Amino acid sequence: MNDFETTKVLEEIGKKFRLPGQFYAFSVVKNGNINATYKVTFENEDGSLKAYIFQRINTFVFKNPVEIMENIDRVTTHIRQKSANKPALHYHHTAEGLNYCYDGESNFWRVMNYIDSVTFDTSDDLYVVASTGEAFGQFVMQLSDFDGSILHETIPDFHNTGKRLEQLFKDEEADPLGRVADCASELNYIRSVSGMARRLSDRFLAGELPVRVTHNDTKSNNVLFDKDTKRPLVVIDLDTVMPGMAIYDFGDAVRFIANTSAEDEPDTRRVFFDTAKFRAFCKGYMGQVKGSLTEDEINNLVLATFSITIELAARFLDDYITGDAYFKVLYPGHNLVRTRCQLALARDIMRKFDELTWIVNEAAK
Ligand code: GN1
Numbered sequence: 001m002n003d004f005e006t007t008k009v010l011e012e013i014g015k016k017f018r019l020p021g022q023f024y025a026f027s028v029v030k031n032g033n034i035n036a037t038y039k040v041t042f043e044n045e046d047g048s049l050k051a052y053i054f055q056r057i058n059t060f061v062f063k064n065p066v067e068i069m070e071n072i073d074r075v076t077t078h079i080r081q082k083s084a085n086k087p088a089l090h091y092h093h094t095a096e097g098l099n100y101c102y103d104g105e106s107n108f109w110r111v112m113n114y115i116d117s118v119t120f121d122t123s124d125d126l127y128v129v130a131s132t133g134e135a136f137g138q139f140v141m142q143l144s145d146f147d148g149s150i151l152h153e154t155i156p157d158f159h160n161t162g163k164r165l166e167q168l169f170k171d172e173e174a175d176p177l178g179r180v181a182d183c184a185s186e187l188n189y190i191r192s193v194s195g196m197a198r199r200l201s202d203r204f205l206a207g208e209l210p211v212r213v214t215h216n217d218t219k220s221n222n223v224l225f226d227k228d229t230k231r232p233l234v235v236i237d238l239d240t241v242m243p244g245m246a247i248y249d250f251g252d253a254v255r256f257i258a259n260t261s262a263e264d265e266p267d268t269r270r271v272f273f274d275t276a277k278f279r280a281f282c283k284g285y286m287g288q289v290k291g292s293l294t295e296d297e298i299n300n301l302v303l304a305t306f307s308i309t310i311e312l313a314a315r316f317l318d319d320y321i322t323g324d325a326y327f328k329v330l331y332p333g334h335n336l337v338r339t340r341c342q343l344a345l346a347r348d349i350m351r352k353f354d355e356l357t358w359i360v361n362e363a364a365k
């Protein structure tokens with residue numbers, strides 16, 4: 001879509017949600033590999049501006065977006081009750097009372113309040129890193145008394161690592177686009193660690209680890225911070241809130257925030273797992289959840305970090321092998337670059353396993 005077409009659609013959606021004022025401007029919010037997100041501003045009659053977040057949901061990934069909106073409604077209502085004086089996510093409703101609508105092309109849209117804030121893809125400020133840990137720890141606590149059985153499993157087997165790996169090896173076998181030749185060493189490494197990488201998720205499925213309500217996409221840029229105080233305000237992107245493993249949420253968060261480079265850094269010599277950031281995150285997180293995670297969970301935080309990193313590498317690689325239908329790619333081979341970056345990170349986590357375990361134990365004291 002060009003800007004003109006985008007404007008037309010955003011105006012149409014704004015009308016369906018009965019937003020006051022005249023369409024003024026939009027900008028694309030770039031982080032996110034799945035949905036399309038826009039900041040859209042409307043001008044009121046008195047000339048003041050009001051911003052909203054518009055999102056077009058990727059229905060190839062989210063097959064049942066209505067269920068997602070039901071989950072989000074339930075979870076945000078619960079969180080709002082618990083933290084009454086903090087900013088919270090609010091979804092707008094159409095005249096029919098729905099918190100979503102379709103455009104003329106049958107795309108699925110939702111609109112939420114814009115919260116004036118900053119996000120961090122990465123930060124060298126350990127205070128910000130610790131605050132991110134605090135925010136995700138708080139999220140665990142806010143939902144600790146929420147009945148997860150009422151949530152839809154919006155993406156079945158989302159963090160079933162064993163299944164992800166099996167799918168990858170199946171697609172390697174089929175090699176539909178002849179791309180397997182480009183990634184033999186990556187596949188071999190994943191194969192060599194697959195028993196270890198799937199252990200926790202297999203134990204979870206066997207009922208050996210507690211079922212909690214989890215976020216399932218705990219990247220640091222899913223926490224909004226106050227611009228001035230740098231205090232965390234709210235955790236966003238609740239699309240994948242489902243019953244799951246708390247320790248995978250922890251692992252996914254440090255996978256992202258403790259990486260010394262971007263998630264898709266092409267030069268893997270720059271990819272390391274930063275132990276100082278890991279320590280800071282642990283401190284913020286443990287300060288919230290201490291006493292509510294089991295000993296078994298605490299003992300497996302580092303393995304969870306390794307496992308989710310391998311799982312994501314497997315997902316990127318599988319998407320590469322099968323034609324990049326799932327993750328948005330910005331250039332050919334992007335998913336292979338992402339894979340290599342995650343594998344370099346996993347290797348470094350493995351090298352530092354004992355040191356990281358020690359750091360967790362210190363933070364858990
Ligand atoms: C996707 O689109 P985004 O950035 O919220 C993905 C996550 C991955 C992440 C990697 C529904 O999240 O699982 O960890 O990319 N979300 C989905 O950046 O698959």
Ligand code: MG
Nearest residue numbers: 217237239240
């Ligand atoms: Mg997400």
